[in-house]
C-alpha cells in the first residue's frame with residue numbers, strides 16, 4: 030500500500046438521473062482507517078454514488094476531492110456484479126483481474142483464503158452465485174490497497190463468508206485503508222453510515 034493518509038472530501042455533492050434527484054447537498058470527509066457503509070432502498074442511488082467516487086460517473090454537481098494525487102492507483106473497486114468471466118476458471122479470473130488492475134499478490138493463496146481451494150480449475154460458469162462472488166472478493170486478499178470501494182459485497186455470501194468479510198474490512202481499516210461499501214439491509218458494527226432516502230443524504234454514524 031503506497032499511502033495510508035488518503036482522504037476523500039465531498040462538498041455539496043448532488044446527482045440527478047432521469048429527472049429525479051437521487052441526492053443533493055452531500056458533504057462529508059472520509060479518512061484513512063475509517064469504514065463507511067452506504068445504505069438506502071433499491072434505486073436510492075448507492076451504486077451511482079460509488080461510481081461517482083471512483084470516477085465512473087461524471088454527471089454530478091458539487092465536488093469530489095481525493096486528497097492524494099495517485100488515488101486511482103491505490104483504489105480497489107468491486108462493482109455490483111461479481112465481474113467474473115464465465116469461460117475462465119477462478120485462477121484465470123483472478124490473474125486477469127490483477128493484470129487489468131495492476132494488482133499483485135498470490136492468486137492461489139487468495140483463492141484459498143476465500144474457501145475456493147480445489148475449485149481453481151473449475152470453469153466459473155459451473156460455480157454457484159456465492160462462489161462467483163468469492164472469486165471477486167479474493168482480490169481483497171492480494172496486495173492491500175489504500176481505498177476499498179465495494180458495491181454490495183455481501184450479496185450471495187453465506188454466514189461464514191459474511192463474518193470473514195467483516196473481519197477483512199476491519200483489518201484493512203486498522204492497517205490504514207479507507208473502506209466504503211454499500212448494503213441496503215446490513216448495518217455493520219463500528220462503521221460510519223451514510224443513508225440515502227428520497228433525494229436526501231444523511232450521515233447517521
Ligand SMILES: Nc1ncnc2c1ncn2[C@@H]1O[C@H](COP(=O)(O)OP(=O)(O)OP(=O)(O)O)[C@@H](O)[C@H]1O
Nearest residue numbers: 046047051069070071072073074075076077078213
Ligand atoms: N444506466 C442508467 N441510466 C439511467 N438511469 C439510471 C441508470 N442506472 C441507474 N439509473 C437510475 O438511477 C437510480 C439509482 O440507481 P442506483 O443503481 O444508483 O441505485 P441503488 O441504490 O444502487 O439501487 P439497488 O439497491 O437496487 O442496487 C435508479 O432508480 C435509476 O432510475
